[in-house]
Amino acid sequence: MRINFIVILCLWFSWAIAQTDSIKLKAVEISENAHQSLQGSFALAFDSLSQMPIQAISLSSILQNSSGVFMKDYGPGQLSTPTFRGGDANQTTVLYNGAKINSPTLGSMDFTLIPASQFKSLELISSASANALTNGGIGGGVLLKSEVSLTDNFLSASLGLGSFKNQTFNFNVNRVFSLKKVKAAVFFSSNRISSQNTFDYLDIYDQPFKRKIRFHNEFNAANDQFNAAILIKSKTLIRINTWFTNASRNIPKPINLEETFTQYQNDISQRAQVSINHAIDVQHSVYFMLFFDHTINQYADSLAGIDNSNTFNNGQFQGHWNWQLKNSDFSLSNQVFSSYTEATSANFSGVKTQLNLGSMHKLSYQKASWNIDAGTRTMFQEGQSQLLPFLSSQLTISKDRGLVGIASISRSARFPTLNELYWQPGGNILLNPEVGNTIEFGFRKLKKETKWSAEVMAYASVINNRIRWLPNGSTFSPINIAQSRNLGVDAKFNLELLRQKNVKLDFTEVISLIDAQGRITSEVKYETLSFIPSVKNASSLVLKLKQLNLLVTHTFTGKRFITNDRSAYMPYFQLIDCFGSFSYKAFNLSFGIQNLTNVNYQNLPWRPMPGRSYQVQCSINL
Amino acid sequence: MLYKPVRKFIYILLVLSSCFSCQNDGAYFGPVYTEIDTVGNVNFEKSIIIGCEGNFQYSNASLSIIDLDRGEVKNNLYRNANDRSIGDVLQSIQMQGDSLFVVMNNSGSVKILNSKTFEEIDSFDGFVSPRQIQFVGQNEFYVTDLYSNKLIRFNYRTKQIVSEIETEGWQEEMILSDDKLFISNIEKERIDVLNLSSNKIVDSLMLSFKPTFIRRLSKSEFITAGLDINEQAFLAKISMVSYSVDEYKMSTSLVGIDVYNGEIYWCNAKSILKVDAENSISVKVQDFSITTPYSFKIHPNEGYCVITDATDYISNGSVLVYRLGGQKIGKFEVGIIPQASCFTF
Numbered sequence: 001m002r003i004n005f006i007v008i009l010c011l012w013f014s015w016a017i018a019q020t021d022s023i024k025l026k027a028v029e030i031s032e033n034a035h036q037s038l039q040g041s042f043a044l045a046f047d048s049l050s051q052m053p054i055q056a057i058s059l060s061s062i063l064q065n066s067s068g069v070f071m072k073d074y075g076p077g078q079l080s081t082p083t084f085r086g087g088d089a090n091q092t093t094v095l096y097n098g099a100k101i102n103s104p105t106l107g108s109m110d111f112t113l114i115p116a117s118q119f120k121s122l123e124l125i126s127s128a129s130a131n132a133l134t135n136g137g138i139g140g141g142v143l144l145k146s147e148v149s150l151t152d153n154f155l156s157a158s159l160g161l162g163s164f165k166n167q168t169f170n171f172n173v174n175r176v177f178s179l180k181k182v183k184a185a186v187f188f189s190s191n192r193i194s195s196q197n198t199f200d201y202l203d204i205y206d207q208p209f210k211r212k213i214r215f216h217n218e219f220n221a222a223n224d225q226f227n228a229a230i231l232i233k234s235k236t237l238i239r240i241n242t243w244f245t246n247a248s249r250n251i252p253k254p255i256n257l258e259e260t261f262t263q264y265q266n267d268i269s270q271r272a273q274v275s276i277n278h279a280i281d282v283q284h285s286v287y288f289m290l291f292f293d294h295t296i297n298q299y300a301d302s303l304a305g306i307d308n309s310n311t312f313n314n315g316q317f318q319g320h321w322n323w324q325l326k327n328s329d330f331s332l333s334n335q336v337f338s339s340y341t342e343a344t345s346a347n348f349s350g351v352k353t354q355l356n357l358g359s360m361h362k363l364s365y366q367k368a369s370w371n372i373d374a375g376t377r378t379m380f381q382e383g384q385s386q387l388l389p390f391l392s393s394q395l396t397i398s399k400d401r402g403l404v405g406i407a408s409i410s411r412s413a414r415f416p417t418l419n420e421l422y423w424q425p426g427g428n429i430l431l432n433p434e435v436g437n438t439i440e441f442g443f444r445k446l447k448k449e450t451k452w453s454a455e456v457m458a459y460a461s462v463i464n465n466r467i468r469w470l471p472n473g474s475t476f477s478p479i480n481i482a483q484s485r486n487l488g489v490d491a492k493f494n495l496e497l498l499r500q501k502n503v504k505l506d507f508t509e510v511i512s513l514i515d516a517q518g519r520i521t522s523e524v525k526y527e528t529l530s531f532i533p534s535v536k537n538a539s540s541l542v543l544k545l546k547q548l549n550l551l552v553t554h555t556f557t558g559k560r561f562i563t564n565d566r567s568a569y570m571p572y573f574q575l576i577d578c579f580g581s582f583s584y585k586a587f588n589l590s591f592g593i594q595n596l597t598n599v600n601y602q603n604l605p606w607r608p609m610p611g612r613s614y615q616v617q618c619s620i621n622l
Numbered sequence: 623m624l625y626k627p628v629r630k631f632i633y634i635l636l637v638l639s640s641c642f643s644c645q646n647d648g649a650y651f652g653p654v655y656t657e658i659d660t661v662g663n664v665n666f667e668k669s670i671i672i673g674c675e676g677n678f679q680y681s682n683a684s685l686s687i688i689d690l691d692r693g694e695v696k697n698n699l700y701r702n703a704n705d706r707s708i709g710d711v712l713q714s715i716q717m718q719g720d721s722l723f724v725v726m727n728n729s730g731s732v733k734i735l736n737s738k739t740f741e742e743i744d745s746f747d748g749f750v751s752p753r754q755i756q757f758v759g760q761n762e763f764y765v766t767d768l769y770s771n772k773l774i775r776f777n778y779r780t781k782q783i784v785s786e787i788e789t790e791g792w793q794e795e796m797i798l799s800d801d802k803l804f805i806s807n808i809e810k811e812r813i814d815v816l817n818l819s820s821n822k823i824v825d826s827l828m829l830s831f832k833p834t835f836i837r838r839l840s841k842s843e844f845i846t847a848g849l850d851i852n853e854q855a856f857l858a859k860i861s862m863v864s865y866s867v868d869e870y871k872m873s874t875s876l877v878g879i880d881v882y883n884g885e886i887y888w889c890n891a892k893s894i895l896k897v898d899a900e901n902s903i904s905v906k907v908q909d910f911s912i913t914t915p916y917s918f919k920i921h922p923n924e925g926y927c928v929i930t931d932a933t934d935y936i937s938n939g940s941v942l943v944y945r946l947g948g949q950k951i952g953k954f955e956v957g958i959i960p961q962a963s964c965f966t967f
């Protein structure tokens with residue numbers, strides 16, 4: 001029934017779009033700077049995500065293949081969370097058009113559940129920018145921006161088939177309207193993934209090693225997004241966004257444990273957002289945003305007798321006011337923020353609530369050759385408060401060569417989540433916020449007249465009061481442990497190998513180096529943090545030849561220590577993936593080969609990953 | 623003739639592919655555990671066997687033995703004897719005759735090992751989340767199980783479940799007295815009393831805290847200790863005859879409790895105290911300095927005292943051995959999260 005409705009909706013949109021010629025509108029005059037990263041801090045942008053060769057790809061795959069982020073991935077269709085700059089999964093903030101969508105109960109976000117094809121762009125930002133936008137991004141943040149376009153009509157639909165009985169369906173449509181001085185657009189996207197994930201793997205737990213089939217690994221996900229944008233007199237932009245997710249999966253046991261088929265998870269999220277961006281005059285603009293998130297995370301284990309439905313309702317409000325000082329290069333930005341959550345769980349004694357209040361004030365100075373942003377965020381939660389200053393600057397060193405120096409320093413904080421405070425057994429109401437101090441500096445080399453561009457950022461961070469679930473008598477309990485410190489470099493290099501009419505050959509290298517250490521008390525020495533590879537590298541080669549696109553990616557994930565004293569580790573692994581697409585008029589045929597060299601590997605202990613797999617996808621773009 | 627950019631693309635692709643040719647199926651690519659240094663032979667006459675939990679779902683649990691006369695430790699006993707991992711999350715160990723019974727929590731199994739060679743004699747699988755065992759009668763034990771809501775009586779000769787008793791809550795440690803089995807119920811904050819003759823829970827003794835540890839004090843009394851929901855530590859004396867319960871608030875943290883020569887010993891994060899609960903007197907008998915004290919045990923006759931250090935929970939831990947109130951015997955590096963211990967003498 002549900003599928004039929006989606007198909008009818010898709011057909012209606014297809015018909016509607018066929019009736020109208022493309023309308024090209026002027027660019028929006030108001031600037032949407034409420035959710036922009038700081039120019040003086042690290043950022044890695046992925047534009048036009050919907051143009052990826054294989055559209056059903058998850059955000060987890062994109063970050064694993066194209067960034068220095070290490071994804072803690074439990075296997076196809078399973079939980080996948082980021083480790084960025086030595087931070088935990090809950091220290092990477094995920095913003096959906098500016099609204100924080102990290103679970104207020106877990107603190108983290110499962111990146112397997114985010115279909116990249118439904119978003120216009122993705123940006124990976126460091127902690128200084130994350131702090132300027134919201135709270136909790138001690139490691140950094142991921143900005144997701146919705147696809148709706150006020151300038152272009154488009155429609156695309158794709159069907160994909162792949163190994164492990166993997167089926168995907170993706171449909172995107174954007175429709176632009178114009179009525180006198182009001183311009184509007186609606187965007188609808190529907191994404192379906194269904195995969196048995198019954199891949200074969202080498203079982204290396206016991207000798208002799210045997211090839212086995214991974215069962216009980218089925219994953220189904222439906223994501224529907226509806227976005228609307230209304231531009232009134234080029235001064236007021238109203239956006240309405242909804243995002244519904246319904247995903248279910250079986251959870252297989254790690255291969256070191258007896259195979260049982262008893263664990264199951266269902267995630268349902270219903271998110272709605274309304275924002276108004278209004279340019280009062282040349283100097284002043286305001287932005288208001290309301291966001292609501294209703295999420296159910298149901299986990300069941302029939303053997304252990306667990307059937308727990310963890311539910312939360314989260315409402316957020318943001319208000320921004322930007323003031324460009326008259327005849328001056330200074331501007332002032334102010335943000336007020338509030339977030340209210342109520343959550344229920346069989347592991348909570350009653351309904352638990354949480355109120356976050358905060359504000360951010362930023363003074364910016366913008367010249368042609370340099371700029372500086374200085375400000376502070378203030379956060380309050382349950383009688384605790386944090387003052388979180390930041391400073392960021394960008395200086396043009398050589399205009400001709402496109403060389404720019406960048407530096408930032410910031411303090412950020414993550415307040416304890418509802419689970420950390422109230423989970424029974426173990427919840428600890430005495431927890432303090434985690435606080436991180438980060439300094440980063442480096443340079444950007446823009447392309448200008450050369451064939452290459454680069455960005456290199458060195459950083460150092462110290463995180464105090466890290467929250468860890470540790471054994472406490474006969475149960476686990478979260479406690480604030482002393483400290484961790486991270487030293488690292490994030491770098492991106494892009495080289496045009498060939499540029500001719502209708503031909504482009506580009507090479508891109510993204511590398512992340514880190515030395516992450518921590519200690520449990522101030523009396524003991526620092527030791528290596530677990531599951532953080534000291535080297536993560538992603539390189540890609542893109543060939544665009546008329547209608548043919550080819551993409552090859554190579555990723556190297558270094559050794560990850562399982563224990564802090566380095567007595568146990570996961571070996572390094574490297575993977576090659578190949579994607580290609582051929583377009584003819586409105587039609588497109590894509591293919592993907594993942595793990596081309598059929599490498600046996602485990603991302604996390606005893607969680608087998610699949611060998612070589614194939615995908616084909618047909619799509620139509622109007 | 624291929625177009626130049628395509629050729630260039632293919633060349634690079636070939637170079638990449640040749641660098642990473644397909645992997646041999648015999649190659650190992652899973653977690654790699656480096657051996658901790660182990661020393662010489664072991665005098666089983668005077669040793670302590672240490673069970674290390676390992677990390678949840680990593681199957682890096684291990685067994686170690688500390689030779690008290692030589693002051694030496696030998697690690698990874700099970701893996702060395704059986705050439706495989708013992709399993710996931712080692713919860714408890716108990717000696718019975720010349721066998722060592724090892725409860726593997728997340729593997730859902732109880733293993734019987736030869737206590738001298740550590741070779742596996744038998745393994746009983748199919749438990750959900752076993753915690754502790756208590757031997758009763760001939761060739762049988764009771765096993766508490768975290769998630770099954772059952773107390774299981776198991777015959778390890780016939781490998782048969784003798785009986786399953788429906789329970790509620792999280793049952794943990796047990797103590798046997800004649801025809802009664804007293805079981806700490808952490809979740810329900812009580813002691814459940816099982817009548818062995820009728821094989822039924824006949825009583826529940828309510829407490830104001832979660833009874834984590836349970837130890838025999840005398841023939842007719844036992845003690846239990848734990849924390850309440852506000853992390854307040856409690857000690858309770860319970861009569862196994864009248865079922866009377868005397869609770870005492872303790873103004874200190876709790877690592878473990880034990881009994882030696884009829885006296886109660888309480889281990890907190892920094893020291894061992896001798897406790898006279900009725901008179902609210904606690905006398906410090908031993909100071910120690912370790913990162914994360916995790917478990918505590920005293921030899922019932924010889925007064926050797928064992929304190930385990932889980933360090934940061936994801937590094938190898940260590941074990942401190944003292945003569946109670948006296949000299950330090952040594953500090954020994956063992957596996958990850960040392961928790962269970964039993965004396966061979």
